[in-house]
Amino acid sequence: MIDLRSDTLTQPSRAMREAALDAALGDDMYGEDPTVTALERRTAELLGHEAGLFVASGTLSNLLGVFTLANRGEEVLCDEQAHIVRAESGSHAGLHGITTRTWSSAGSGIADTATIEALISPRGGLLTGTAAVEIENTHNFGGGTIQPYENLLAIHNMAKRHHVGLHLDGARLWNAHVVTGIPLADYGKLFDTVSVCYSKGLGAPVGSVLVSNQDAIAKARVQRRSLGAAWRQAGVLAAMALYALEHNIARLADDHIGAAEIARRVRDVNPAVITVPPQSNIVVMQTGSRTATELLDAAKARGVALSAVGPTTVRAVANLNVTFEECVTAGKVLAELFATLG
Numbered sequence: 001m002i003d004l005r006s007d008t009l010t011q012p013s014r015a016m017r018e019a020a021l022d023a024a025l026g027d028d029m030y031g032e033d034p035t036v037t038a039l040e041r042r043t044a045e046l047l048g049h050e051a052g053l054f055v056a057s058g059t060l061s062n063l064l065g066v067f068t069l070a071n072r073g074e075e076v077l078c079d080e081q082a083h084i085v086r087a088e089s090g091s092h093a094g095l096h097g098i099t100t101r102t103w104s105s106a107g108s109g110i111a112d113t114a115t116i117e118a119l120i121s122p123r124g125g126l127l128t129g130t131a132a133v134e135i136e137n138t139h140n141f142g143g144g145t146i147q148p149y150e151n152l153l154a155i156h157n158m159a160k161r162h163h164v165g166l167h168l169d170g171a172r173l174w175n176a177h178v179v180t181g182i183p184l185a186d187y188g189k190l191f192d193t194v195s196v197c198y199s200k201g202l203g204a205p206v207g208s209v210l211v212s213n214q215d216a217i218a219k220a221r222v223q224r225r226s227l228g229a230a231w232r233q234a235g236v237l238a239a240m241a242l243y244a245l246e247h248n249i250a251r252l253a254d255d256h257i258g259a260a261e262i263a264r265r266v267r268d269v270n271p272a273v274i275t276v277p278p279q280s281n282i283v284v285m286q287t288g289s290r291t292a293t294e295l296l297d298a299a300k301a302r303g304v305a306l307s308a309v310g311p312t313t314v315r316a317v318a319n320l321n322v323t324f325e326e327c328v329t330a331g332k333v334l335a336e337l338f339a340t341l342g
């Protein structure tokens with residue numbers, strides 16, 4: 001099976017596992033795990049922030065990032081296809097009393113300053129006050145799209161004017177950085193809080209880091225414990241994330257080539273299937289008259305695993321455990337399936 005369901009499915013390599021074996025460990029609740037501390041420092045430094053917090057998942061990292069920017073009874077604005085609103089089980093509202101209100105970007109996930117600004121409700125008025133704006137880069141359900149830097153800059157300036165916080169869900173910021181060549185710190189400095197994931201394209205089995213200023217990270221650290229998510233000798237995991245950081249960023253370009261190859265073959269036979277051409281490692285495809293489930297079953301029967309992201313939308317994600325040749329094969333299989341779609 002050529003498994004293109006997600007880039008989270010990757011298995012850690014032997015070398016990555018060996019990095020975990022040799023890691024220096026301590027009790028992170030006491031602030032004594034040197035490998036965790038090294039990962040937090042390194043990530044913060046890369047993103048141009050003061051401090052970092054290593055957590056178990058991107059969901060937790062987003063949850064804590066937004067928590068540091070908004071109070072109970074306030075709202076965060078985001079795209080209607082954002083991971084925080086579609087795939088985090090209502091946790092921002094359920095656990096922290098922070099509601100989400102969304103804008104539409106017609107499927108691409110590309111954020112537009114004027115659209116966002118029009119939604120802002122001042123704090124202290126009759127309406128629920130807007131405390132923060134959340135941006136996803138790259139945008140997962142949008143098809144791995146990359147937010148244009150000038151948009152991010154304009155959103156940053158607009159948020160400052162309105163005294164509204166800015167959180168970046170950078171689960172795949174690494175992919176944007178590899179495509180654009182824009183330094184991670186140039187992205188990072190536009191946001192008050194940034195979440196990055198080590199368990200997506202970078203291939204580590206577990207872990208995300210939230211970065212921000214010292215005070216926000218101290219607040220997030222206490223809240224992480226309240227949620228029962230503080231940990232002890234987590235250096236075994238941090239070591240694999242550090243390995244991913246050192247070895248697996250530049251090679252994301254291979255995933256982007258693989259995704260482009262799949263998309264090229266499908267578009268050649270049926271251009272309507274891909275409305276947003278892939279900019280990174282994710283190919284989103286419309287299944288037309290067939291349901292996503294029918295398409296998934298047909299692809300699976302031919303040795304290609306995809307995932308559904310809507311009733312008539314499927315996704316292929318090129319990743320570390322899939323070779324270029326396998327992307328070519330998958331592209332051929334999908335082209336055959338999509339050639340006949342109405």
Ligand SMILES: Cc1ncc(COP(=O)(O)O)c(C=O)c1O
Pocket residue numbers: 008056057058059060062083084136138139140169171172197199208
């Ligand atoms: C854009 C984005 N943000 C956050 C997450 C959440 O990460 P996790 O699955 O580690 O909670 C994901 C997961 O795929 C994601 O795609």
